[in-house]
Amino acid sequence: MRRSSSKSRIEQGQLTPKLQKFLAESKDRDPFLVVDVDVVEQNYRELRRLLPHARVYYAIKANPAPEILRRLRSLGSNFDTASAGEIEQCLSLGITPDRISFGNTIKKKRDIAWAFDKGVRLYAFDSLCELEKLAEVAPGSQVFCRVLMECEGAEWPLSRKFGCAPHMAADLLVKARALGLDPYGISFHVGSQQTDLNQWDKAVAQVSQMFTVLQQHDVELRMVNLGGGFPARYRSDVPMLEAYAQAIGNAMTKHFGNNLPDMIIEPGRGLVGDAGVIQAEVVLISEKDYGDDRRWVYLDIGKFSGLAETMDEAIKYRIVTPHDGGPTGPVALAGPSCDSADILYEKTDYHLPLALRVGDKVQILSTGAYTTTYSSVGFNGFPPLKSYCI
Structure with a gap:
């Protein structure tokens, strides 16, 4: 069976046409997540095809966006919940209790x-x-x-x-x-x-x-x-x-x-992770000493605004910049907050283009899962991670 073109693009590190269009037209000044719900559906259908005898209970904690829950409800999915709040959300969207696991x-x-x-x-x-x-x-x-x-x-x-x-x-x-x-x-x-x-x-x-x-x-x-x-x-x-x-x-x-x-x-992650991309902005590029080969790149998103899974550098996201294809150099990546723990990658070997500049927009791929739900209410006054489903 031939794979869908959208899913293939995501797996190859490319964005679906819907995501490309949305990112190109966005006027947002703050970082945001955008999820292509069609990719979520394709992932669900593929999982059902490959494991037809298993009942799917989507782990809502990965991404509880109503648009995602409605699409999965229409496809016949069941739902794994972790709290009364998640159950209430399911019921409010017309998901019957026989399709819910606590x-x-x-x-x-x-x-x-x-x-x-x-x-x-x-x-x-x-x-x-x-x-x-x-x-x-x-x-x-x-x-x-x-x-x-x-x-x-x-x-x-x-x-x-x-x-x-x-x-x-x-x-x-x-x-x-x-x-x-x-x-x-x-x-x-x-x-x-x-x-x-x-x-x-x-x-x-x-x-x-x-x-x-x-x-x-x-x-x-x-x-x-x-x-x-x-x-x-x-x-x-x-x-x-x-x-x-x-x-x-x-x-x-x-x-x-x-x-x-x-x-x-x-x-959870397997259904929605690859369906989403975060667009962020480079806030600062600096060195810690004269002659230091490694630059520190600070983004306007960090551990407390959606990227908590970079804790211990466990989840290593792919990053796309407008200068990809040119010469690169080693970098450490960090968030914008006044907290020394807000370092995304310091030990992992990340290289980004030497042409990268303050104000450049970068895309953090496969961020559809465990990002909005980990975003703080307003640590340091930064707003929670905005989310769109298209």
């Missing part, structure tokens, strides 16, 4: 009760305390337990904070049934921007063993939530989406045979 394992009891009252019946947990809250205020609901993963190979790991040890998860799922809940399945997340396809095989092998253990306790699990991990296109090469789908499909058939359970995937 996937955060850290929830206030009153928020669980509110969600249950609104009709949400699918909940995540990873501790006895959370399970007891669910049993008390969401009786009879389907629940799934998240297990710990090492997240090796992920550029944005999710280990330690979420999940519990497999043997504890098994005990909790037995307990869930005793408390009147429906122990539906097990979830895991191999880490955001996962680059090691073997991680799904390791995770599914562990989960299948838990299915067997729980059968011995007369608990018939029926679902595996494979989480996210699907990539956007940053600086490093990553496998194509087909390779991810094949790795997941192979792991499930290898460890479950023909008796496949229900499958859920929770893409």
